[in-house]
Amino acid sequence: MNSHSRFHSIAWPAGNPAETLPLWVDQNLEAFIEWALAESFAQNEALKCPPNLGESIRYSLLAPGKRIRPRLAIACGHLFQIAPHAALAAGAAIEMIHCFTLIHDDLPCMDNDDFRRGRPSNHKVYGEAMALLAGDALVACATDTLMIAEGAVPDSALLRAIRRLSWAAGPRGVIGGQAMEPLLSKTSTLSDLEKMFAGKTGALFAASLLLPLDLAGIDESTREGAVTARFARELGYAFQVADDLEDAEAPDSKEAEKPQSILYFLSSTEAATQTSARLSRSIDELRTLFGARASGLADIGGEVLKKLALRMKKTT
Numbered sequence: 001m002n003s004h005s006r007f008h009s010i011a012w013p014a015g016n017p018a019e020t021l022p023l024w025v026d027q028n029l030e031a032f033i034e035w036a037l038a039e040s041f042a043q044n045e046a047l048k049c050p051p052n053l054g055e056s057i058r059y060s061l062l063a064p065g066k067r068i069r070p071r072l073a074i075a076c077g078h079l080f081q082i083a084p085h086a087a088l089a090a091g092a093a094i095e096m097i098h099c100f101t102l103i104h105d106d107l108p109c110m111d112n113d114d115f116r117r118g119r120p121s122n123h124k125v126y127g128e129a130m131a132l133l134a135g136d137a138l139v140a141c142a143t144d145t146l147m148i149a150e151g152a153v154p155d156s157a158l159l160r161a162i163r164r165l166s167w168a169a170g171p172r173g174v175i176g177g178q179a180m181e182p183l184l185s186k187t188s189t190l191s192d193l194e195k196m197f198a199g200k201t202g203a204l205f206a207a208s209l210l211l212p213l214d215l216a217g218i219d220e221s222t223r224e225g226a227v228t229a230r231f232a233r234e235l236g237y238a239f240q241v242a243d244d245l246e247d248a249e250a251p252d253s254k255e256a257e258k259p260q261s262i263l264y265f266l267s268s269t270e271a272a273t274q275t276s277a278r279l280s281r282s283i284d285e286l287r288t289l290f291g292a293r294a295s296g297l298a299d300i301g302g303e304v305l306k307k308l309a310l311r312m313k314k315t316t
Helices: 017-041 051-061 068-079 084-105 122-126 128-149 155-169 174-183 190-200 202-215 223-247 268-315
Strands: none
Touching: 017 051, 017 068, 017 084, 017 128, 017 268, 051 084, 051 122, 051 128, 068 084, 068 202, 068 223, 068 268, 084 128, 084 155, 084 174, 084 202, 122 128, 128 155, 155 174, 155 202, 174 190, 174 202, 190 202, 190 223, 202 223, 223 268
16 A cells, blocks of 8 residues: 555644644544545555445444544554554554454354444344455455555564554454453353453554554563553453443343353452552553653543443442
């Protein structure tokens, strides 16, 4: 993908990232995702994406959402000052992988959910076969989109990022986590659950921060890399715990009876308290090492802490 657009010449916002970066993301992220998807769909007249497949992909990918994973990637890209369009490429690629997992999760052979983000799931609108194809196609689109960073970073850094994306999406990442979920049983341990969380949810959270780290040429063995990676792991874990606690609030919930839920192993208060403490420590590490430059990431971590605090309040 070698086409240039206005995104190749945009600059990072000046000032405190906690104040300026959210607006910058609002102004650029959705437009970038649409542009990147269009580029991936039609690189030449002879090889265009079939309209029915394109419509199905757009229906899910462009649906309103929190975009927490691309926001993390952009905040991390800003922290390490990679080219803005490279950070956007990393964020959009991660969101495409996330969207692929959502489309497939909703299928009758998986979670069999008829609604996603307040409207009918992809397969309820376009059929199961087209939903399957849309999810598959998004994996390819993600790699294509990450390649937008080509030329803005060294080739070796881009190669590391592509490998990272493949890991996050594959059998050692989110797909592996999904496959591990039905293996959990009454004899499973909390450690087993945490391993499943690390794949199912944590892999894409980790990649959201480690892709920009790769593009910046920073290794995880460095202090900067280790602190960023630890925050990524704790954030992904906390996000999943908060989801489990929220699911438990539904009428007739049986979360505490399922070894796939944190509530099978810990009470709501224990889970929220312990998880909040772990995430808070990793946020403090970020702030100590990076100072105000980490405020974009720290604020997103704060959003998850608020979710956990709300869950705690409802259980006391």
